[in-house]
Amino acid sequence: MEEAVANGPAPPCAVHLADLDIAFRLADRSVFTAVRGATLRVADGEFVAIVGPTGCGKSTLLNAAAGLLTPSRGTVEIFGTPLAGLNRMAGYLFQADALFPWKTAIENVAIGLEIAGTPRGEARDEAAQWLARVGLGSFGDRYPHMLSGGQRKRVGLAQVLIRHPKILLMDEPFGPLDAQTRQIMGNLLLELWSADRKGVMFVTHDLEEAIALADRVVIMSAGPAARIIGDFTIPLARPRDIAEIKLDKAFHDVHREIWSMLRDEVMKGYVQAEAVG
Numbered sequence: 633m634e635e636a637v638a639n640g641p642a643p644p645c646a647v648h649l650a651d652l653d654i655a656f657r658l659a660d661r662s663v664f665t666a667v668r669g670a671t672l673r674v675a676d677g678e679f680v681a682i683v684g685p686t687g688c689g690k691s692t693l694l695n696a697a698a699g700l701l702t703p704s705r706g707t708v709e710i711f712g713t714p715l716a717g718l719n720r721m722a723g724y725l726f727q728a729d730a731l732f733p734w735k736t737a738i739e740n741v742a743i744g745l746e747i748a749g750t751p752r753g754e755a756r757d758e759a760a761q762w763l764a765r766v767g768l769g770s771f772g773d774r775y776p777h778m779l780s781g782g783q784r785k786r787v788g789l790a791q792v793l794i795r796h797p798k799i800l801l802m803d804e805p806f807g808p809l810d811a812q813t814r815q816i817m818g819n820l821l822l823e824l825w826s827a828d829r830k831g832v833m834f835v836t837h838d839l840e841e842a843i844a845l846a847d848r849v850v851i852m853s854a855g856p857a858a859r860i861i862g863d864f865t866i867p868l869a870r871p872r873d874i875a876e877i878k879l880d881k882a883f884h885d886v887h888r889e890i891w892s893m894l895r896d897e898v899m900k901g902y903v904q905a906e907a908v909g
């Protein structure tokens with residue numbers, strides 16, 4: 633039951649995954665249960681990071697929230713409505729670039745609006761504003777291969793945010809970037825998110841990144857049949873600077889607390905990966 637607040641019932645969660653089992657049928661017809669009994673609520677405007685050992689099921693859980701796969705048990709609700717098909721309230725940012733190589737940066741950012749029916753000139757104007765917001769105001773005419781990895785991520789972020797999704801689903805979005813660029817992108821993400829808070833599910837294997845960004849960090853156990861085994865509120869004030877917050881004593885305290893749980897699962901994850909490999 634949703635918690636009641638002073639002025640009536642609490643508003644529905646942006647994402648509510650309730651008791652999900654997610655299973656895959658393998659080539660030999662056997663069934664592999666990747667996730668079992670996972671329950672996760674992401675409130676509107678809340679930034680939740682999901683961390684766990686490699687291969688535990690983080691992307692699988694995100695894909696269930698995206699409507700890209702159907703759980704074998706349990707329910708997915710988006711703002712209180714059961715999800716049927718693709719989650720059209722969500723914007724996705726994945727590890728791999730999703731830019732069209734034959735379109736310029738500004739065309740890549742504008743395309744979502746154009747497809748939704750916004751006249752081309754208007755879509756371009758808005759795309760130019762978004763490119764400026766992500767620090768690429770003078771790069772609109774460049775094709776993706778003329779941009780650095782970090783710049784392509786900025787274009788990707790603008791491409792998602794221009795459509796004003798109500799929820800952001802992010803799967804290791806800064807994974808391929810070097811450490812400094814990751815920090816810069818993390819700060820940019822926090823700046824944009826703070827200006828217009830949405831519910832965020834952010835998958836990462838990097839506990840430091842998760843703590844620096846999120847309001848809550850959720851820990852998954854090693855698979856198969858991975859479960860959510862920890863849910864930590866991050867007691868760090870905002871606004872945050874990703875580099876500076878990592879020097880904070882409170883950051884170290886919460887990192888130690890979460891890592892004491894995560895460490896064992898990471899070790900199990902490696903043992904299982906070696907056994908399969």
Ligand SMILES: Nc1ncnc2c1ncn2[C@@H]1O[C@H](COP(=O)(O)OP(=O)(O)OP(=O)(O)O)[C@@H](O)[C@H]1O
Pocket residue numbers: 656657658664666684685686687688689690691692693837855
């Ligand atoms: N389509 C599929 N068919 C069969 N098994 C799958 C499928 N997709 C994922 N899996 C398995 O489900 C488990 C969870 O995969 P998932 O990609 O969600 O893990 P992850 O935690 O995101 O991993 P990583 O941190 O390495 O990216 C893995 O054992 C994976 O091999």
